[in-house]
Amino acid sequence: xxxxxxxxxxxxxxxxxxxxxxxxxxxxxxxxxxxxxxxxxxxxxxxxxxxxxxxxxxxxxxxxxxxxxxxxxxxxxxxxxxxxxxxxxxxxxxxxxxxxxxxxxxxxxxxxxxxxxxxxxxxxxxxxxxxxxxxxxxxxxxxxxxxxxxxxxxxxxxxxxxxxxxxxxxxxxxxxxxxxxxxxxxxxxxxxxxxxxxxxxxxxxxxxxxxxxxxxxxxxxxxxxxxxxxxxxxxxxxxxxxxxxxxxxxxxxxxxxxxxxxxxxxxxxxxxxxxxxxxxxxxxxxxxxxxxxxxxxxx
Amino acid sequence: xxxxxxxxxxxxxxxxxxxxxxxxxxxxxxxxxxxxxxxxxxxxxxxxxxxxxxxxxxxxxxxxxxxxxxxxxxxxxxxxxxxxxxxxxxxxxxxxxxxxxxxxxxxxxxxxxxxxxxxxxxxxxxxxxxxxxxxxxxxxxxxxxxxxxxxxxxxxxxxxxxxxxxxxxxxxxxxxxxxxxxxxxxxxxxxxxxxxxxxxxxxxxxxxxxxxxxxxxxxxxxxxxxxxxxxxxxxxxxxxxxxxxxxxxxxxxxxxxxxxxxxxxxxxxxxxxxxxxxxxxxxxxxxxxxxxxxxxxxxxxxxxxxxxxxxxxxxxxxxxxxxxxxxxxxxxxxxxxxxxxxxxxxxxxxxxxxxxxxxxxxxxxxxxxxxxxxxxxxxxxxxxxxxx
Numbered sequence: 001x002x003x004x005x006x007x008x009x010x011x012x013x014x015x016x017x018x019x020x021x022x023x024x025x026x027x028x029x030x031x032x033x034x035x036x037x038x039x040x041x042x043x044x045x046x047x048x049x050x051x052x053x054x055x056x057x058x059x060x061x062x063x064x065x066x067x068x069x070x071x072x073x074x075x076x077x078x079x080x081x082x083x084x085x086x087x088x089x090x091x092x093x094x095x096x097x098x099x100x101x102x103x104x105x106x107x108x109x110x111x112x113x114x115x116x117x118x119x120x121x122x123x124x125x126x127x128x129x130x131x132x133x134x135x136x137x138x139x140x141x142x143x144x145x146x147x148x149x150x151x152x153x154x155x156x157x158x159x160x161x162x163x164x165x166x167x168x169x170x171x172x173x174x175x176x177x178x179x180x181x182x183x184x185x186x187x188x189x190x191x192x193x194x195x196x197x198x199x200x201x202x203x204x205x206x207x208x209x210x211x212x213x214x215x216x217x218x219x220x221x222x223x224x225x226x227x228x229x230x231x232x233x234x235x236x237x238x239x240x241x242x243x244x245x246x247x248x249x250x251x252x253x254x255x256x257x258x259x260x261x262x263x264x265x266x267x268x269x270x271x272x273x274x275x276x277x278x279x280x281x282x283x284x285x286x287x288x289x290x291x292x293x294x295x296x297x298x299x
Numbered sequence: 300x301x302x303x304x305x306x307x308x309x310x311x312x313x314x315x316x317x318x319x320x321x322x323x324x325x326x327x328x329x330x331x332x333x334x335x336x337x338x339x340x341x342x343x344x345x346x347x348x349x350x351x352x353x354x355x356x357x358x359x360x361x362x363x364x365x366x367x368x369x370x371x372x373x374x375x376x377x378x379x380x381x382x383x384x385x386x387x388x389x390x391x392x393x394x395x396x397x398x399x400x401x402x403x404x405x406x407x408x409x410x411x412x413x414x415x416x417x418x419x420x421x422x423x424x425x426x427x428x429x430x431x432x433x434x435x436x437x438x439x440x441x442x443x444x445x446x447x448x449x450x451x452x453x454x455x456x457x458x459x460x461x462x463x464x465x466x467x468x469x470x471x472x473x474x475x476x477x478x479x480x481x482x483x484x485x486x487x488x489x490x491x492x493x494x495x496x497x498x499x500x501x502x503x504x505x506x507x508x509x510x511x512x513x514x515x516x517x518x519x520x521x522x523x524x525x526x527x528x529x530x531x532x533x534x535x536x537x538x539x540x541x542x543x544x545x546x547x548x549x550x551x552x553x554x555x556x557x558x559x560x561x562x563x564x565x566x567x568x569x570x571x572x573x574x575x576x577x578x579x580x581x582x583x584x585x586x587x588x589x590x591x592x593x594x595x596x597x598x599x600x601x602x603x604x605x606x607x608x609x610x611x612x613x614x615x616x617x618x619x620x621x622x623x624x625x626x627x628x629x630x631x632x633x634x635x636x637x638x639x640x641x642x643x644x645x646x647x648x649x650x651x652x653x654x655x656x657x658x659x660x661x662x663x664x665x666x667x668x669x670x671x672x673x674x675x676x677x678x679x680x681x682x683x684x685x686x687x
């Protein structure tokens with residue numbers, strides 16, 4: 001089942017490698033750009049959903065305070081608020097769930113295409129879907145980052161970890177860390193801060209309130225460290241992918257990048273104020289009536 | 300609060316998915332190497348895979364016991380159990396093994412490790428007495444001729460080393476790895492490389508005699524028969540080569556050819572490919588196809604074995620197939636428990652006194668640590684499994 005996603009990626013990567021003068025790093029970057037570009041509508045949808053959720057946060061907070069002793073009423077009021085604002089509370093997850101296998105597939109495709117051992121190569125034999133790519137195997141795994149400085153900077157083996165490569169390759173995990181952090185920061189700015197600043201009822205620093213802000217903050221710290229740490233033990237080829245992917249993400253999340261992409265995908269920018277719901281202080285919350293069977297009257 | 304909690308849980312699940320994706324992509328280096336070695340005056344089965352190198356009895360697949368040469372008694376471990384001939388990489392700086400051991404003398408064995416060194420092992424106490432650092436990792440068997448070791452390297456090249464002091468005599472460079480044992484033809488070494496070439500080298504000087512680009516990686520040792528070489532490549536082609544480096548005939552296969560071919564007394568060459576096909580080709584008629592059929596659901600990595608009227612292949616689908624060599628008709632198929640990938644080479648043992656077996660035995664290798672070797676009789680009955 002997983003091969004249905006993975007094998008086309010491996011094949012496209014090998015095809016790009018052939019088309020791009022057998023430059024595997026360029027092939028990885030181009031494939032990453034293509035995938036991130038094609039999955040942009042999903043990303044935009046996810047961002048839109050997060051933004052809307054953020055916009056209605058103050059009202060949600062009010063409702064929580066108002067109905068803190070009545071969970072049923074709170075739930076109904078929340079549903080009404082979601083409905084009025086056309087927000088699906090789990091709407092942001094669906095695009096993310098679709099994107100994830102694609103990104104993991106891309107990541108694994110790089111791993112499998114850069115086969116360096118007999119076991120990896122025998123596996124690759126079942127993954128190339130287009131005839132004629134077999135003669136390219138094995139893909140060139142040695143890479144000179146700056147050809148002009150080839151004398152100073154020895155070649156890197158893309159299948160080995162930075163710790164097994166020349167020392168200067170340790171800059172890659174650092175780049176992964178920095179670019180992941182920058183992307184996370186931009187993600188927060190796009191979905192959280194901007195909306196929160198407009199709202200007077202939110203925290204003073206203009207950031208999303210409470211646990212969610214805390215969670216996002218810790219994600220911004222944990223994720224870059226986690227990926228930077230992974231990159232120390234993963235192959236250099238995967239670090240190249242992480243950096244490329246993050247840089248594209250930064251472009252996608254930046255306002256200029258989003259404008260260009262939204263125009264390309266014909267998407268309108270919406271920054272409407274959230275619809276407020278009016279609940280009377282003593283508004284009775286209608287309970288669905290249970291139909292009772294009529295009892296026969298006593299005569 | 301619930302929404303926050305659920306989004307945090309979703310984030311954690313996604314991170315776990317990433318990690319699973321990363322871990323799922325990791326795999327081993329190679330498959331078990333199996334072969335016969337002369338040890339203590341008898342022929343035994345040698346096995347090398349991941350953490351272990353073992354010497355086993357062909358009779359029941361049990362590891363040989365370590366015997367004290369002074370009193371002929373079994374050597375015991377700290378718990379008074381007899382020690383078996385199983386060398387562990389974990390006890391030797393985490394070495395991994397994919398090449399068969401070489402018996403130097405009654406008390407010394409040489410083992411090539413994937414960590415890039417040769418371990419000289421005291422075979423009585425089973426302890427490494429010396430470690431010789433090499434330039435690169437090793438995934439293929441080392442060839443020994445006239446006290447010279449010909450060492451193929453995983454990332455490229457081959458070197459000749461003296462068996463006396465292990466000094467390098469010469470080194471030949473290739474652009475990509477050499478993943479198969481070199482073949483000796485007279486004074487010429489035939490070296491197949493992942494860099495698409497077959498090289499012929501002068502074995503005493505390492506000088507190139509000829510090289511031939513076959514258009515795809517070559518991962519198997521060529522078969523020498525009737526002064527010709529037979530070898531397959533990853534560009535879905537099978538070749539008949541002359542000993543002076545010319546392509547005499549070609550045959551198109553369905554997928555990459557990885558294993559070495561086999562030939563019978565009629566000159567029929569049997570080749571298997573990674574689409575699960577087996578092809579029978581006439582070596583007398585420019586590799587004309589006699590029959591070709593898809594036998595297995597998945598690829599066949601190892602070379603076929605020809606024995607009596609049968610061709611036997613083992614597939615990645617976890618099955619062993621016995622075919623009629625005249626027309627490729629399926630005679631028998633045996634599924635290994637849990638269907639592990641059968642990637643390593645097979646070994647056909649004929650009954651002999653030195654092997655101490657009275658019926659032919661087929662040894663199949665899998666990548667399942669719980670059943671690395673499975674022995675079958677000719678009719679497909681399983682006789683033993685290692686480890687038990």
